[in-house]
Amino acid sequence: MVEIVDSGATRKLLEVALRVQKAIDRKGLRRGAKVVQREAKRQAPVSDPEDLPEGRSPGDLRKSVKIRAGKRSGWHNFQTIEIYSNLKYAGPVHWGWPDHNIEPNRFLWDSLSDVSQEVFMLFQDIVREETSKLN
Numbered sequence: 001m002v003e004i005v006d007s008g009a010t011r012k013l014l015e016v017a018l019r020v021q022k023a024i025d026r027k028g029l030r031r032g033a034k035v036v037q038r039e040a041k042r043q044a045p046v047s048d049p050e051d052l053p054e055g056r057s058p059g060d061l062r063k064s065v066k067i068r069a070g071k072r073s074g075w076h077n078f079q080t081i082e083i084y085s086n087l088k089y090a091g092p093v094h095w096g097w098p099d100h101n102i103e104p105n106r107f108l109w110d111s112l113s114d115v116s117q118e119v120f121m122l123f124q125d126i127v128r129e130e131t132s133k134l135n
Contacts, residue, residue: 010023026069026082028126032057032119033067033081039111040065040083045093065108 044062052058064085084090096104 007015016134020134023130024126028123029068029081031122033083035115035119035122036083036112037065037067039115040108043107043111045107061090061093064090102107
């Protein structure tokens with residue numbers, strides 16, 4: 001019969017793994033979101049100044065693209081990142097509005113798709129960075 005005596009090493013190892021995972025999630029999601037935000041701002045449509053109503057200027061949508069970090073808790077603790085615009089017309093621009101002849105311009109989705117490889121590489125770099133700290 002073999003008896004395994006846990007000297008706390010297993011618990012310590014799990015604590016280190018969780019600490020590294022949190023650092024990777026936090027850094028990776030924030031840096032990745034900034035990459036997507038930069039691309040979304042670049043791809044956001046800009047209206048002709050003559051077509052705009054009073055009080056709006058060209059590039060308002062582009063300037064309004066923001067990121068917000070959060071944390072969901074419960075049985076599935078995880079980090080979240082939202083890329084959004086607080087302008088009320090951002091949704092109709094992105095999704096379209098057939099009743100008003102507004103074609104969808106899915107610049108948020110397109111920007112995520114266009115930089116997904118860059119974000120993946122960024123995560124790989126962060127994993128290497130964080131695991132190198134363990135040595």
